[in-house]
Amino acid sequence: MSGHSTYEPKSGFERWLDSRLPIIRFANDTIVTFPTPKNLNYWWTFGGILSLMLGMQIVTGIVLAMHYVPSADGAFNSVQRIMRDVNYGWLIRNLHANGASMFFLAVYMHMFRNLYYGSYKAPREVLWILGCVIYLLMIGTAFFGYVLPWGQMSFHGAVVITNLIGAIPVIGPSVTTWLWGGFAVDNATLNRFFSLHYLLPFMIAGVVGLHIWALHVPGNNNPTGVNVKSAEDTVSFHPYYTVKDGFAISVFLIMYAVFVFFMPDALGDAANYVQANPLVTPQHIVPEWYLLPFYAILRAVPNKLMGVILMFGAIATLFVLPWLDTSKVRSLRYRPTARLYYGIFFLTCIVLGFCGAHSPDDPVIPAISGPQLLDANLNSFVWLSRIAALYYFAYFWVITPLLGLTETPLPVPESISSPVLSHPASAPVGAVASPEKRG
Amino acid sequence: MLRKGFAFAALGLVLLAGPALAATTQEEPKHLEWSFDGPFGKFDKQQVQRGYKVYREVCSACHSMNLMYFRNLGQTGGPFYDPKYQNPNDNPIVKSLAHDIQVKDIDPDTGDVISRPATPADKFAPPFPNEPAARASNGGALPPDLSVMSKAREGGSDYVYSLLTGFSNTPRGVTVPPGKYYNAYFPGGAIGMPPPLTDGKVTFDDGTASTIKQEAKDVAVFLAWASDPKAEERKAFGFGAMIYLLIFSGLLYASYRRIWRNVAH
Numbered sequence: 001m002s003g004h005s006t007y008e009p010k011s012g013f014e015r016w017l018d019s020r021l022p023i024i025r026f027a028n029d030t031i032v033t034f035p036t037p038k039n040l041n042y043w044w045t046f047g048g049i050l051s052l053m054l055g056m057q058i059v060t061g062i063v064l065a066m067h068y069v070p071s072a073d074g075a076f077n078s079v080q081r082i083m084r085d086v087n088y089g090w091l092i093r094n095l096h097a098n099g100a101s102m103f104f105l106a107v108y109m110h111m112f113r114n115l116y117y118g119s120y121k122a123p124r125e126v127l128w129i130l131g132c133v134i135y136l137l138m139i140g141t142a143f144f145g146y147v148l149p150w151g152q153m154s155f156h157g158a159v160v161i162t163n164l165i166g167a168i169p170v171i172g173p174s175v176t177t178w179l180w181g182g183f184a185v186d187n188a189t190l191n192r193f194f195s196l197h198y199l200l201p202f203m204i205a206g207v208v209g210l211h212i213w214a215l216h217v218p219g220n221n222n223p224t225g226v227n228v229k230s231a232e233d234t235v236s237f238h239p240y241y242t243v244k245d246g247f248a249i250s251v252f253l254i255m256y257a258v259f260v261f262f263m264p265d266a267l268g269d270a271a272n273y274v275q276a277n278p279l280v281t282p283q284h285i286v287p288e289w290y291l292l293p294f295y296a297i298l299r300a301v302p303n304k305l306m307g308v309i310l311m312f313g314a315i316a317t318l319f320v321l322p323w324l325d326t327s328k329v330r331s332l333r334y335r336p337t338a339r340l341y342y343g344i345f346f347l348t349c350i351v352l353g354f355c356g357a358h359s360p361d362d363p364v365i366p367a368i369s370g371p372q373l374l375d376a377n378l379n380s381f382v383w384l385s386r387i388a389a390l391y392y393f394a395y396f397w398v399i400t401p402l403l404g405l406t407e408t409p410l411p412v413p414e415s416i417s418s419p420v421l422s423h424p425a426s427a428p429v430g431a432v433a434s435p436e437k438r439g
Numbered sequence: 440m441l442r443k444g445f446a447f448a449a450l451g452l453v454l455l456a457g458p459a460l461a462a463t464t465q466e467e468p469k470h471l472e473w474s475f476d477g478p479f480g481k482f483d484k485q486q487v488q489r490g491y492k493v494y495r496e497v498c499s500a501c502h503s504m505n506l507m508y509f510r511n512l513g514q515t516g517g518p519f520y521d522p523k524y525q526n527p528n529d530n531p532i533v534k535s536l537a538h539d540i541q542v543k544d545i546d547p548d549t550g551d552v553i554s555r556p557a558t559p560a561d562k563f564a565p566p567f568p569n570e571p572a573a574r575a576s577n578g579g580a581l582p583p584d585l586s587v588m589s590k591a592r593e594g595g596s597d598y599v600y601s602l603l604t605g606f607s608n609t610p611r612g613v614t615v616p617p618g619k620y621y622n623a624y625f626p627g628g629a630i631g632m633p634p635p636l637t638d639g640k641v642t643f644d645d646g647t648a649s650t651i652k653q654e655a656k657d658v659a660v661f662l663a664w665a666s667d668p669k670a671e672e673r674k675a676f677g678f679g680a681m682i683y684l685l686i687f688s689g690l691l692y693a694s695y696r697r698i699w700r701n702v703a704h
Contacts, residue, residue, distance in 0.1 A: 080506050090669040247691040254684045261677020262478045273591035
């Protein structure tokens with residue numbers, strides 16, 4: 001896919017196949033000899049982790065679908081039956097349910113790494129946009145999947161989210177009815193969500209193929225953000241990165257296993273162990289942790305339609321990011337001011353998640369009554385989420401474009417090898433980029 | 440549009456008002472030490488047996504456990520598990536426990552609805568034929584199914600224990616509607632369930648003194664086991680998986696150091 005191929009067929013069969021379907025050549029060029037910058041740190045291992053998680057979710061999901069009953073009457077009990085009576089059903093279901101959280105954890109690490117090292121910038125804009133498409137598909141898949149156990153939170157979460165579409169003027173209510181397949185979230189909704197939950201992962205797999213293709217044209221970015229200049233800057237993907245990714249995957253699996261085996265319900269909601277009942281609304285309706293920041297943005301806005309627009313705008317912004325960033329320097333290692341704003345942005349995302357988990361009117365600092373500002377108390381999660389949402393958008397639409405024009409970056413090394421060879425004394429090390437010192 | 444608006448406003452009210460109310464009236468559950476806590480925790484079989492007796496003699500008068508089968512009592516990890524009977528349907532204790540209960544069935548010859556003694560393959564029989572019947576017998580309240588109760592409430596077993604021992608006189612300033620009982624651990628404070636346990640309500644076969652606290656603790660453990668009957672298998676499997684992954688990670692790290700030893704990076 002990139003550069004000339006170094007593959008030489010060794011046997012008669014390989015020569016025969018190579019002139020008909022050069023699939024071994026393709027595999028060789030993609031995962032064996034692919035020249036990879038030699039200075040990638042552990043933040044670059046999440047791509048491999050994500051591939052594994054996608055495979056894990058698809059395999060466990062296919063097995064679960066063999067035992068799951070997609071109907072409003074049977075869904076809840078069939079999921080419990082998987083946990084109780086299916087051989088190793090508890091294992092498969094815990095892997096799948098916690099796998100979703102691990103998948104999102106990894107994708108967030110992958111995205112924050114991307115933002116830090118400027119990997120979205122030219123010539124990797126299409127690579128980045130494909131990644132954003134995958135992320136959107138993941139959100140859809142996770143939402144559909146969360147509805148399937150048909151617990152209280154599944155049902156009422158589905159009601160809240162599908163009702164958002166009703167905020168679209170004029171056509172909203174009809175579109176909602178069409179999506180529901182009726183006049184409420186019911187059996188028809190559950191069945192189509194099951195169908196879509198089975199479909200979307202394969203679409204993700206397809207876009208992942210494109211994502212890897214788009215990666216292999218310009219090649220990997222690296223912690224310095226400097227282009228690869230010579231063969232001296234790279235190593236072959238195998239064995240150097242297969243072993244490094246392998247080690248990182250194994251460590252990631254340890255964390256995953258802690259959740260699966262020792263606290264399988266820690267990331268879930270107790271209300272989802274109560275069968276869906278349209279007549280009883282849970283006290284708190286909250287999405288899973290990985291969607292909380294967007295939920296906070298949604299609830300920060302008093303107007304429902306504006307809330308929906310901003311929530312989707314938060315993701316849409318990511319798509320145009322390559323054209324918002326005016327800086328010529330990719331890596332924040334050499335942009336100390338930008339690094340500071342990035343740090344605040346990272347905290348903002350955490351704060352938004354925190355806000356999404358609380359009731360908007362709850363006080364942020366208990367036992368202090370702040371002044372009333374417009375429609376809410378200043379010491380409330382609704383105002384905290386407003387401030388955080390403001391920074392979220394300002395970071396992309398104001399700070400990133402202006403900073404690239406005004407800041408003075410530190411000197412950028414000539415090549416990947418030059419800071420490496422003088423390592424570690426003179427190599428500038430980013431705030432979150434310490435793991436690359438390992439090894 | 441307007442109707443949707445109302446629905447959303449109502450939802451918003453529930454979101455805002457619900458927790459605010461609950462925050463003022465619901466107490467945090469008491470925290471207890473449970474034998475099944477932690478990665479190596481196990482159920483005390485004797486205790487689960489006692490808890491089953493509390494469920495059978497007290498709770499089951501109103502509460503169903505629709506996900507439970509009698510065979511579950513004798514399966515691996517169950518309270519009456521006997522290694523001699525790998526198939527729990529052959530376990531004589533489970534058979535006799537099931538035999539004590541009448542279940543509805545259809546007579547295969549006449550098609551009439553009949554009652555017959557349960558077998559280990561039968562589900563726990565529900566106390567009421569349907570929801571309206573359950574509500575009619577309980578002043579309009581629906582006794583929830585207890586199959587996964589420990590997972591279905593924040594606080595799990597702590598909550599179950601606190602609720603069962605948490606009945607008290609109504610404090611001043613709180614009004615409890617007729618037919619309801621004051622319980623500080625229940626959301627809103629007014630629960631439809633009368634205080635179910637009293638000292639000596641159940642006679643334990645192993646001679647354990649049946650105080651309210653003991654009964655509540657034992658039935659909480661039984662419900663914890665019933666909610667997660669594969670917990671012990673899961674933890675044992677996890678222990679092996681952790682050892683495997685730790686060794687595997689160590690080997691991969693050693694390989695990584697060795698492969699990269701001549702690369703300056």
